Amino acid sequence: MHHSTLRLALTLSAPALLALAAGCAKDDAGQAGAADTTAVAAAPAPPPPGTPAGVQPSTVTDPQIAAIVVAANATDSAGGALALQKGSNAKVKEFAQRMVTDHSGVNQQAVALVTRLGVTPEENNTSRQLAQGGEQTQQRLSGLSGASFDRGYIDSEVEYHETVLQAIDSTLIPSAQNAELKALLQQVRPAIQAHLDMAKGIQTELQGAR
């Protein structure tokens, strides 16, 4: 898909992905108009017959998806870097290293794809919320140490991966217009699922060690 087509493809404001995934109704309606609020709450669906070409409800654009993917990977890589410094449990540190390595790899793949496609990542409320949420989590975790940090980090990783997984399923994959971008998201999904399973396993171990 041509870049200009990508930009025109979808008209809604970027939904607040985290809020959407959490089932919260708060979104960008204040900026984009009340009509968007209803549309955001519904699962993306094919446009009804007669819909003007390039106009679909309840979606984010490919440039916005690109920005969300970059922000999501950067957020978790930064969290992993902090855990490598402050973590005390060996499995927590091993997991943190895996997050840094894997999310860096996925990000490289994503950046290479959008560069090749000529898609310029477009900041949006969702990508900004991911970045801000990551910073807030970093600040909160920075005040912890030892076992408290380990538990706090793993708890946040479970929550983060659950949220991202739900967003991938409910918003990102259904909204992606470019076939290669959609395929990338489908390839990323198993990584997020594996990370979630790993984090839950460590979370259970840490709870048992209390």
Place this chain on the structure above:
Amino acid sequence: MTPRPVHPAVRAAALAAALAGCAGAAAGPVRHDIAIQAFVYQPAREPVHAGDTLVFVNHDAVPHTATAADGTWDTGEIPANGTRTVVVGETGIGAYKCAFHPTMTATLTPAE
């Protein structure tokens, strides 16, 4: 040019050698290609003999390993888009997993 007659004993020896060669090829080590894609080993179950070669190709954007549950063989890190080869021994036929992502598992089964 007229072909020279072949002594029956020579002919029999050649035939035996050819048969032995065929039998040897059939019984020799076999190469098995196993793809890693979307955090899954494909195929997830592969019949092998001891001495066979396993060739793992990682199509994911992140590194993986293929590591025998009993520790007898290990590819080590297979980088994104990388390939690693191992030879499986008698005791290595069984479950294996990714050391980096333990939820990734697969099995080598004894070939008949």
